[in-house]
Amino acid sequence: MGTFIGIDLGTTFSVLSAYQDDGKHEIIYDKERFLPSVVFFDPSGEVEVGAIAVQALELDSDNVVTQIKKKMPQNDSFTLDFYGSSYSPEDISSFILMKLIKGAEKKLGKIEQATITIPAFYNDIAREATKNAALKAGITNPTIISEPVAAALYYSRTKNMNGKVLIYDLGGGTLDCSIVQIDGDNVEVLGTKGDSFGGTDFDNKVYGLINKQHLEQKGSNIDSDLDSAAKRQSQKTESLKKTLDERDVSSVFPSGEGRFPIEISKTDFESEIQEYILKSEIIIETLLDEINLAKNDIDEVVLVGGSTRLPLFQQHLKDCLGKQELVTTVNVDEIVSLGASIYCAIANRDDQSATQSEDLGDAKLADVVNHYYGTEVFDKNQNQMINSIMINKNEKYPLTFTDQFYTMSDTTTLNCTVTQSEIKTEDLKFTEIIAKTSLEDLSGERQEGLPIDITFSIDENMILVCSYKDELSGKDIVIEKNLNPR
Numbered sequence: 001m002g003t004f005i006g007i008d009l010g011t012t013f014s015v016l017s018a019y020q021d022d023g024k025h026e027i028i029y030d031k032e033r034f035l036p037s038v039v040f041f042d043p044s045g046e047v048e049v050g051a052i053a054v055q056a057l058e059l060d061s062d063n064v065v066t067q068i069k070k071k072m073p074q075n076d077s078f079t080l081d082f083y084g085s086s087y088s089p090e091d092i093s094s095f096i097l098m099k100l101i102k103g104a105e106k107k108l109g110k111i112e113q114a115t116i117t118i119p120a121f122y123n124d125i126a127r128e129a130t131k132n133a134a135l136k137a138g139i140t141n142p143t144i145i146s147e148p149v150a151a152a153l154y155y156s157r158t159k160n161m162n163g164k165v166l167i168y169d170l171g172g173g174t175l176d177c178s179i180v181q182i183d184g185d186n187v188e189v190l191g192t193k194g195d196s197f198g199g200t201d202f203d204n205k206v207y208g209l210i211n212k213q214h215l216e217q218k219g220s221n222i223d224s225d226l227d228s229a230a231k232r233q234s235q236k237t238e239s240l241k242k243t244l245d246e247r248d249v250s251s252v253f254p255s256g257e258g259r260f261p262i263e264i265s266k267t268d269f270e271s272e273i274q275e276y277i278l279k280s281e282i283i284i285e286t287l288l289d290e291i292n293l294a295k296n297d298i299d300e301v302v303l304v305g306g307s308t309r310l311p312l313f314q315q316h317l318k319d320c321l322g323k324q325e326l327v328t329t330v331n332v333d334e335i336v337s338l339g340a341s342i343y344c345a346i347a348n349r350d351d352q353s354a355t356q357s358e359d360l361g362d363a364k365l366a367d368v369v370n371h372y373y374g375t376e377v378f379d380k381n382q383n384q385m386i387n388s389i390m391i392n393k394n395e396k397y398p399l400t401f402t403d404q405f406y407t408m409s410d411t412t413t414l415n416c417t418v419t420q421s422e423i424k425t426e427d428l429k430f431t432e433i434i435a436k437t438s439l440e441d442l443s444g445e446r447q448e449g450l451p452i453d454i455t456f457s458i459d460e461n462m463i464l465v466c467s468y469k470d471e472l473s474g475k476d477i478v479i480e481k482n483l484n485p486r
């Protein structure tokens with residue numbers, strides 16, 4: 001029988017929850033309900049995660065890693081070195097997962113299956129890296145789900161509703177907006193869109209305001225050349241930002257000689273972050289547009305992520321969507337993790353206890369494609385290679401799409417590529433090739449202009465299958481790519 005674990009592996013904090021045999025559903029914690037996603041490489045060779053690592057920022061910040069999640073999309077090309085060993089983002093994330101799991105195992109016993117959440121916009125590399133980090137942390141059967149879907153899934157269980165919900169997740173470094181249709185136990189994603197800004201950018205704005213006054217009063221910049229000073233400073237600016245939720249003015253003592261207090265007003269802070277309100281509005285409007293919905297089609301707005309505590313953003317959402325109230329019944333820091341543990345149970349139905357299966361019924365989850373997928377083709381009019389989109393973002397899968405192209409010369413080899421992009425574009429600068437192969441030995445004496453049929457499909461397990469078929473010879477080649485390595 002199963003204990004199902006959900007882990008929100010966050011940029012700033014990570015949270016673990018368990019959905020247990022008896023139907024109990026809770027955050028499992030060691031000392032705190034959340035673990036700072038901070039990793040410290042100690043000179044003795046120990047790896048410390050969490051509060052100790054945060055403290056180490058003060059003294060030995062060169063050996064501390066923060067915000068590794070942002071590097072996951074570059075897992076294949078980025079490493080950090082400590083004491084002669086190299087670590088990939090996947091390795092560092094695995095330390096965070098391991099710490100959470102060890103802490104939870106003290107209470108729950110051996111953990112083998114868990115669901116880890118990822119941002120909806122994560123590319124293939126980041127998805128794979130997250131899954132591998134979980135394997136390295138000792139989870140033998142990891143599954144992956146996107147953060148907004150996890151949040152929606154949990155929300156759907158706290159309230160019996162039928163309607164459209166905006167899941168608005170503003171965390172440390174990203175805004176993730178998803179619109180979902182909730183019908184009782186069933187959750188269907190209608191579309192997602194995001195941007196890469198969040199709490200850290202607001203901290204930087206606070207830092208800018210502090211520095212401006214420092215410059216005016218002392219004639220010099222706050223010491224920000226040193227990475228360590230910058231990291232220390234960022235802890236201070238972050239706490240100052242949080243106090244402004246409830247106060248009109250807050251003060252801070254910058255580090256360095258000749259300390260004197262600097263006061264920052266809520267009004268100044270809010271005008272500094274106004275640009276992000278505008279960005280948020282554009283994201284929401286574009287997303288609604290993409291899925292042909294109007295603002296008043298949205299029945300509820302569910303807040304997720306620490307930065308949604310900012311009063312300015314709450315007001316913005318009310319104004320933007322014409323709502324009197326936002327959903328604040330579920331803790332913004334915990335909803336994603338709680339949803340992930342529910343998903344873990346749904347993904348491993350056979351291990352559910354009787355209580356759990358009664359509780360979950362036949363809860364279903366329908367998701368949409370998170371990127372555009374296409375293939376590189378030569379465009380005669382533009383006289384250059386372009387991206388030809390085969391599958392649109394936000395389409396519900398399973399799906400299949402076929403298009404016919406024509407050979408450009410009497411070549412016997414045809415290059416076949418699969419591209420992925422976050423935007424709808426023909427420009428290959430904005431696409432990433434996620435797979436390629438070639439269709440070879442096409443019969444001789446060919447002329448240009450012979451038809452090639454290309455079919456892209458995504459099945460219910462999110463496996464992308466791309467086939468390239470030469471009509472004349474009947475030869476074909478198929479590329480398979482798992483878009484969601486669950």
Ligand code: ADP
Pocket residue numbers: 009010011012013170171172173174198199200238241242245304305306307308309310333
């Ligand atoms: P992530 O999912 O990216 O790890 P979280 O959802 O944990 O992020 O949110 C972390 C961000 O929320 C941090 O930038 C933090 O400063 C911000 N935050 C947390 N509490 C508050 C608050 N009361 N007011 C403003 N920002 C807050």
Ligand code: MG
Pocket residue numbers: 008010011147169171305336
């Ligand atoms: Mg988050």
